Amino acid sequence: MTDLLLTNIHQLINVRKHPELLKGEALKELPVLQNAWLQIINGRIADYGSMDICPDATEVINLNGASVLPCWCDSHTHAVFAASREDEFVDKLKGLSYAEIAAKGGGILNSAQKLALTTEDVLFEQAKKRIHELIALGTGAIEIKSGYGLSLEAELKMLRVIKRLKDSLPIPVKATFLGAHTYPALFKEDHESYIDLIINEMLPAIDHEQLADYIDVFCEQGFFSVEETMRICEAGKRYGLRAKIHANQLHLSGGVQAGVELNALSVDHLETMDDAAITALASSNTIGTLLPTAAYFLRMPFQPARNLINAGAAIALASDFNPGSSPSGNMNTVVSMSCIQMKMLPEEAINAATLNGAFAMGLEKEAGSITIGKRANLIITRPIPSIAYIPYAFGTNLIDRVLINGKLVSSE
Ligand SMILES: [Zn+2]
Numbered sequence: 001m002t003d004l005l006l007t008n009i010h011q012l013i014n015v016r017k018h019p020e021l022l023k024g025e026a027l028k029e030l031p032v033l034q035n036a037w038l039q040i041i042n043g044r045i046a047d048y049g050s051m052d053i054c055p056d057a058t059e060v061i062n063l064n065g066a067s068v069l070p071c072w073c074d075s076h077t078h079a080v081f082a083a084s085r086e087d088e089f090v091d092k093l094k095g096l097s098y099a100e101i102a103a104k105g106g107g108i109l110n111s112a113q114k115l116a117l118t119t120e121d122v123l124f125e126q127a128k129k130r131i132h133e134l135i136a137l138g139t140g141a142i143e144i145k146s147g148y149g150l151s152l153e154a155e156l157k158m159l160r161v162i163k164r165l166k167d168s169l170p171i172p173v174k175a176t177f178l179g180a181h182t183y184p185a186l187f188k189e190d191h192e193s194y195i196d197l198i199i200n201e202m203l204p205a206i207d208h209e210q211l212a213d214y215i216d217v218f219c220e221q222g223f224f225s226v227e228e229t230m231r232i233c234e235a236g237k238r239y240g241l242r243a244k245i246h247a248n249q250l251h252l253s254g255g256v257q258a259g260v261e262l263n264a265l266s267v268d269h270l271e272t273m274d275d276a277a278i279t280a281l282a283s284s285n286t287i288g289t290l291l292p293t294a295a296y297f298l299r300m301p302f303q304p305a306r307n308l309i310n311a312g313a314a315i316a317l318a319s320d321f322n323p324g325s326s327p328s329g330n331m332n333t334v335v336s337m338s339c340i341q342m343k344m345l346p347e348e349a350i351n352a353a354t355l356n357g358a359f360a361m362g363l364e365k366e367a368g369s370i371t372i373g374k375r376a377n378l379i380i381t382r383p384i385p386s387i388a389y390i391p392y393a394f395g396t397n398l399i400d401r402v403l404i405n406g407k408l409v410s411s412e
Contacts, residue, residue, distance in 0.1 A: 005057030024312035030347035043405035071140020072331035073357030076318035140377030147178030219255030336394035
């Protein structure tokens with residue numbers, strides 16, 4: 001039994017006995033224990049309390065007034081990819097349109113082409129390194145999607161990489177099958193055959209190797225229609241895969257309503273929303289996952305977080321880490337940007353990036369709050385005057401140390 005005690009914690013943030021999905025008003029409440037200790041046994045949170053009565057332990061770390069919060073739970077990433085795409089970034093800066101970049105072989109198909117040429121081992125090593133960097137930035141649970149494969153063989157390769165990451169990383173990893181990310185060149189004129197491939201070949205093979213936890217579809221004009229999204233997600237459901245959908249990014253795609261009808265775990269993006277979509281989401285248990293760094297990188301309007309929260313929706317925040325539209329998985333940036341650009345309150349943003357993020361991965365029993373029995377995946381801050389300082393001091397590294405399963409992570 002290993003036993004570690006953190007003492008003199010200025011603020012122990014997001015302390016909850018019975019964590020529940022936070023909707024609307026409830027997002028504002030971020031429970032904090034002042035001047036606290038936290039006990040960790042066998043990598044899990046064993047107990048906590050006020051410094052007035054402090055227990056003994058084999059190993060003690062005196063935090064001298066630093067604060068502690070649960071690690072970020074990043075519920076939407078595409079962290080397995082073969083190559084960065086800064087050439088396209090520069091092309092866009094020079095004024096090339098999306099269509100022109102696509103014509104030059106850019107976009108998702110560019111990632112797919114490079115992925116096809118990269119071995120499983122190389123993909124694994126690259127992604128592992130990337131995620132270790134994110135852990136040092138405070139990410140303590142992560143979801144990763146396939147979707148740069150777009151063929152049976154390459155989708156399986158991506159999902160096998162994610163499975164290896166699950167087995168080798170110290171943080172919980174969830175795998176989402178996103179075969180319906182776009183249409184590969186081969187099926188450009190024959191969408192029905194690609195959907196057939198997803199449903200009748202990819203899904204059974206993925207099920208056979210138990211490679212996915214969730215299914216995702218890019219529901220968007222020019223990509224997958226509502227009807228196609230429903231059909232693919234219903235097929236996924238037959239294999240036990242609940243939906244997490246890319247919805248309402250570029251247009252009012254109907255993806256939000258489709259997600260609600262499918263009882264999706266989450267509908268993600270939500271840059272383009274109207275009252276009907278907001279009302280539908282708010283009256284459901286589907287989580288709206290906002291990806292502000294993608295809106296920022298694409299210079300799109302930010303997600304209407306305030307309207308969603310005021311309507312009573314459950315909101316999570318995630319990085320959408322991917323080489324095309326959000327080449328950063330830094331959740332500290334995501335939290336800051338949510339306050340600065342979407343007017344989320346610091347408490348709301350922290351809740352959305354921790355507990356609700358955990359719910360958006362089905363990891364609410366493992367991560368996302370200071371709760372007895374959960375993994376001790378914790379951010380130890382540098383001395384900060386208040387919780388609001390976390391999003392306020394954007395771009396400043398406020399993380400002193402990160403604990404994963406109760407062990408200190410080195411940022412080397
Ligand atoms: Zn995405």
